[in-house]
Amino acid sequence: MDAETFASLARAQYELLPEDVRALTQDVEIRVADEASPDVLASMGIDHPLDLLGLFQGVGLSNGGGAEYTGMMPNRVWLYRLPILAYQRGSENSVEEVIRHVLVHEIGHHFGLSDDDMYAIDDADD
Secondary structure (H helix, E strand, C coil): CCHHHHHHHHHHHHHCCCHHHHHHCCCCEEEEECCCCHHHHHHHCCCCHHHCCEEEECCCHHHCCCCCCCCCCCCEEEEEHHHHHHHHHCCCCCHHHHHHHHHHHHHHHHCCCCHHHHHHHHHHHC
């Protein structure tokens, strides 16, 4: 799947999120890249670029982030196309479902949720 189609799917999945979530994330940039940069991978201690599906960068709401937070780069959610597509090929989920899961996970960081918090939420859904 090419980058333009992937980005279009990501935008569509964002638009399907509840209105109140979109209202609280309207200042968060959603970006798509083929994979994380070597610097990002190194800073996270990740050896293989396919091991990182997405990333939240910025100051989350629980830490005072938001539109009024000045002097900083905008908050961003990165969706890494090649890792997401590789992950999807090995799962029973559609590309849209994987994109949505990664998007929601990274937006969760914007709201101040930890990975452990989000895994607990995912487990509760099962």
